[in-house]
Amino acid sequence: MALGEPGFGVYVHWPFCMAKCPYCDFNSHVRHIAPDQERIARAFVTEIETTAARTGKRTVNSIFFGGGTPSLMEPATVETILNAISKNWSVCENAEITMEANPTSVEAERFSAYRSAGVNRISLGVQALNDEDLRFLGRMHSVEQALKAVDLARNTFPRLSFDLIYARPNQTPEAWGKELERAIGFAADHLSLYQLTIEPDTPFFKLFHAGKFPMPDEDTSVALYKTTHAICDAHGMPAYEISNHAREGAECRHNLIYWRYGEYAGIGPGAHGRLVSGNVRFATEMEKMPETWLDHVEKYGHGWILDDPLTLEQQGDEYLLMGLRLKEGIDLERFESLSQRTLDPGRLTDLVGHGMIEVVDGKRVRATREGFFVLDAVVADLAS
């Protein structure tokens, strides 16, 4: 590994869902005829071979199955993909292999088979511990089913995380606090806690702008965020990233590769990658539409629709964007080597003065708790 390069990950995107959640703007698709998994698995293998031919033999530190709903994959499909990754690269012994899963009873039945295929960490989309809110969020499971799935997952996989979405319409900080306390009681060692956001081109966008439901105002949103931090801190699960909390040592290594601006290959429809060849970092992106992607892979061996070298400025910006989301912040020397520039000392001084960032030993810059609240503005300030 080059100086400061934080490892190599492989992201695999499974683009199908049983139903599309109304808040989701990810690359997910609902198909009434079940996709041909064997054929898609072969395409994944082809794309892995093509990508590996380009990167050369690398040591893979983590693999992440995201979606969509990867827990709709047949265990055999997962196994085929993992085998292809091992064959084309070398997977390090203690590699983290994560799968996102929905906590429905159907999917829970496949947990042990996934475990056998090699998955060692599961991330469950629990989203809420309140049936009414689950329905509002368009989720297909109940609280009871989710808790059963959590239980089973905890006994199946060495590592467990789950997601919750908060700052829901009319949610008070008190109610959220109680819900979060309860969630922590289920003994996951990692929690992703996202505030609900209204994204363009989603059903929620239309409904919200038609006045069908309210969103918390800024003060409430701040109070909810503070509650989240206070409770997680008190339970030994501090935020190591804007929206991610873990016990020490239980951080998601795969996401750390993104946030530390490491190298990762994106496989499957709509997957993004950052690949380094020589001194140049390339941004890659695959065709989003599953059928088109499949067609391209079968014809050309890959689904790349974007494969562009990043400029020094873009590399610097991306490192700031990703790195400052982490509590540990960014390494100044690495920033300089990626961007070939230094951060404006005047801006740094101002931001330190406003209590938004800290400079640690003259080597690292990190956002303070206060800075986390307005991180987008902080990053824009540093990047301008």
Added chain:
Amino acid sequence: MTKKTLENIRNFSIVAHIDHGKSTLADRLIQMTGGLADREMQQQVLDSMEIERERGITIKAQTVRLNYKAEDGKDYILNLIDTPGHVDFAYEVSRSLSACEGSLLVVDASQGVEAQTLANVYQAMDNDHEIVPVLNKIDLPAAEPERIKEQIEEVIGLDASDALEISAKSGLGMESVLEAIVKRLPAPEGDPGAPLKALLVDSWYDTYLGVMVLVRVIDGVMKKGQKVLMVGTDASYVIDRMGVITPKLIDVDQLGPGEIGYFTASIKQVADTRVGDTITEDKNRCTEVLAGFKPAQPVVFCGLFPIDAADFDDLRSAMGKLRLNDASFSYEMESSAALGFGFRCGFLGLLHLEIIQERLYREFNLDLIATAPSVVYNIQLTNDEIIQLHNPADMPDVMKIVEIHEPWIKASIMTPDEYLGSILKLCQDRRGVQTDLSYVGTRAMVQYDLPLNEVVFDFYDRLKSISKGYASFDYTIGDHRVGDLVKLSILVNDEPVDALSILVHRNAAEARGRSMCEKLKDLIPRHMFKIPIQAAIGGKVIARETISAMRKDVTAKCYGGDASRKRKLLDKQKKGKKKMRQFGKVDIPQEAFIKALKMDS
């Protein structure tokens, strides 16, 4: 001297208010006389700048030569000099008019005479023009030709009994216009045997041909290869190309008395030519020179600063290029504590300012901050010195000031009477002194003396908006008068922003300060810290607002490894920031400098 009447030539211009159809009429004349094939016609041929076409205004005077076979069977050369309609460009009007013997007065048959029509028609009369009234848009249902004819007679004092009734748009009555030009306008006179005497009507810079000079030959003959002298600048040049504009450029070898055409002569810049100058032959000079024109004086000043300090050199070179073509625009380097290096620029008026700014943006791709427009104050100091103040930021210490003299204008406003009440109120609010009020039918004409500093900013916009666009306005620069003026400073985050300083009447200062603070509160985005905004006179704070700190601005979820999406959002933010200027720790958007000054009520 033997003056000859040049029977086959007519030189004329068109006097009209904006929107009354002058450009359409000109287009129609060009089309009917075959100056351009139909496929070459684009609307408003003479307004060649994009801005002119978009806004429907004429900025630079243009000329075109039309060949017309009249009903009497003879061939005529008709030279049309198009004139700008707006008050800012009145000096262009006067020089165009002096190159012609007659004018068409175009009046919208439903709108009637407007303030600008008046000013321009009086200029035409001053130039001894024969004037043919033309009622345009006669085919519109609202047309009232008889009433408008009466109005022309009453207001202008011109016989309108044989006014032409036309529609330039539909072509109705257009033949009568051409015939009237031939029959009713006088032919020019001149002596072809006399030494060359020509009027320098205009000059402009053409990217391909260099400096082009538009001339009207009075006596003698101007020839290709001739060595000519420009009397005023005492410079001589050899004519290397000459021709007429149809509006295509057609080369000719010579121009005789009464003719209008252009020449080029390896002249380096437009500033080397003086509009109104007399041109003669170097070795055979004319004995009398023409009266010439007063150069246009800038009356409105503002600072223009590049948003990105790195663009300063580009801005300098762009200004140089604009100045090549527009000698009425002046600029000098200025430095502002808040805005860095830029230029203090002088303009003929507000429209001129807007147009220059727009051209810098469009033609040179420069993003600029314009500071509040200001006028020239004469300040009498305690040491008996009198200084001219172009920039409020440079105002001397009040202890050293005896008196401040500010320029006043004489304004005429014409309006349908239903809006008169609000217009009078507007003028009173702007410290106006009414000097006359009269009615023609249901239209009122009111004269006001107004301090220019009250007009220079958004007066025209307000006038248009309270009269639903019906009132028209024109002014001439008057005298300087003593004013009880104070400098209002704005402090953002406790630091004075010199670019927002204005001179304002003492009685209006507090209200003005409050309104500016309120406006800035909305114009400046929230920051990570709270920002006090204060208005002060001297050391005394008279108004204050606070922008609260931004509380939350963070993307909750970062989708997988999709750094590109976040980077695109960041790029947008960075672009937005580029459109702002940092004052101390505060980013102020460029438009805030002008918007903060607008008065709504």
